[in-house]
Amino acid sequence: MTETEEREEIYLRDSHIINCSFDQWYPNFLQCTFPSRIIPLTENVLQWLESDGIVMDGVVSRQDEYDRFDAGEPEWSDDDQGENQAQSPAFPELDEEIEQVIVEFGGSVFPKLNWSSPKDATWMMTSGNLKCKKPEDIYLLLKSSDFISHDLYHAFEKCWPVSDKRKPTQVCLVLRKWYDNMKPSMEFRCFVKNQILFDEKEDIRGRIVQFFVDKVMDKFPDPDYVFDVYITKNKTVTLVDFNPFGEVTDGLMFEWSELHLWDANSDLLPDMRIVGSNAGIKPKSLENRVPFELIDLSEGSALSNLVEELKREGNLQNNTS
Numbered sequence: 001m002t003e004t005e006e007r008e009e010i011y012l013r014d015s016h017i018i019n020c021s022f023d024q025w026y027p028n029f030l031q032c033t034f035p036s037r038i039i040p041l042t043e044n045v046l047q048w049l050e051s052d053g054i055v056m057d058g059v060v061s062r063q064d065e066y067d068r069f070d071a072g073e074p075e076w077s078d079d080d081q082g083e084n085q086a087q088s089p090a091f092p093e094l095d096e097e098i099e100q101v102i103v104e105f106g107g108s109v110f111p112k113l114n115w116s117s118p119k120d121a122t123w124m125m126t127s128g129n130l131k132c133k134k135p136e137d138i139y140l141l142l143k144s145s146d147f148i149s150h151d152l153y154h155a156f157e158k159c160w161p162v163s164d165k166r167k168p169t170q171v172c173l174v175l176r177k178w179y180d181n182m183k184p185s186m187e188f189r190c191f192v193k194n195q196i197l198f199d200e201k202e203d204i205r206g207r208i209v210q211f212f213v214d215k216v217m218d219k220f221p222d223p224d225y226v227f228d229v230y231i232t233k234n235k236t237v238t239l240v241d242f243n244p245f246g247e248v249t250d251g252l253m254f255e256w257s258e259l260h261l262w263d264a265n266s267d268l269l270p271d272m273r274i275v276g277s278n279a280g281i282k283p284k285s286l287e288n289r290v291p292f293e294l295i296d297l298s299e300g301s302a303l304s305n306l307v308e309e310l311k312r313e314g315n316l317q318n319n320t321s
């Protein structure tokens with residue numbers, strides 16, 4: 001198979017990405033997903049999101065300071081008039097809209113843009129999660145997240161034929177009613193190829209298949225896609241999200257090479273892959289959740305050099321237990 005044929009085979013077109021944008025699918029699935037509101041973002045908010053740095057209540061983010069320091073730039077000063085100087089967000093109308101939704105949804109919301117939530121930025125929140133109780137929480141998360149930047153700049157990057165689109169026609173802030181205590185073990189990612197659901201098991205299998213057939217199958221515009229569901233305590237299946245069927249979506253326990261090879265019309269379906277606890281699972285997004293320096297322990301990295309230095313100085317014991 002030539003490279004072009006291979007790409008044709010596992011292609012993601014602009015339309016596949018657009019169909020997974022929240023504002024596209026949500027109106028058709030209102031009945032079976034979390035209550036949500038879509039707020040189109042105006043140009044001034046987008047400009048602020050796309051500008052460098054974060055200023056919240058006049059405080060520049062530490063990460064921004066580190067970036068500037070790394071780049072050899074002088075330390076931040078109050079009279080810095082640089083072109084990209086970070087601005088404190090002042091969007092009274094958006095604040096008001098967000099506050100209204102927060103009240104309507106009982107005091108807290110889960111934020112995302114067209115495709116992604118800022119789940120890599122939870123370390124910025126004292127709560128360590130995406131529960132937002134005021135507009136500032138949302139602004140801070142959006143500005144700190146690589147996934148949000150991905151929605152703004154790279155959403156169409158993996159498309160074939162190569163897309164000239166950079167960002168969605170309308171960037172939306174999505175606010176979803178917040179649910180405490182969602183158990184990761186009750187979340188399932190379902191792969192659909194040619195309108196056929198990739199395997200699942202017994203009771204869970206039955207429930208997801210029923211949900212797929214009743215609520216999803218004929219309503220989503222593409223034949224291939226991925227959707228996430230949550231099974232509540234009383235075993236109700238709730239739709240969480242749609243994702244494109246391709247490498248831009250985390251295949252979790254499946255390799256995309258096997259998902260692409262899956263012949264949806266054959267009887268030979270692979271097993272459902274379930275792990276009973278979180279032990280041993282490392283979502284591919286984990287490396288995005290903390291500053292890169294904390295992950296990069298490879299030889300020669302700043303952190304490993306520091307560890308070595310501390311060991312040499314006797315300030316750090318080798319942990320042999």
Ligand SMILES: Nc1ncnc2c1ncn2[C@@H]1O[C@H](COP(=O)(O)OP(=O)(O)OP(=O)(O)O)[C@@H](O)[C@H]1O
Binds near residue numbers: 116119147180187241
């Ligand atoms: N309304 C909510 N309340 C609380 N937690 C939520 C809510 N919606 C989603 N979550 C949690 O956040 C996770 C990510 O949600 P979602 O799929 O919408 O974001 P995403 O950034 O598109 O993630 P992915 O790229 O993995 O699809 C969910 O798996 C779920 O654990």
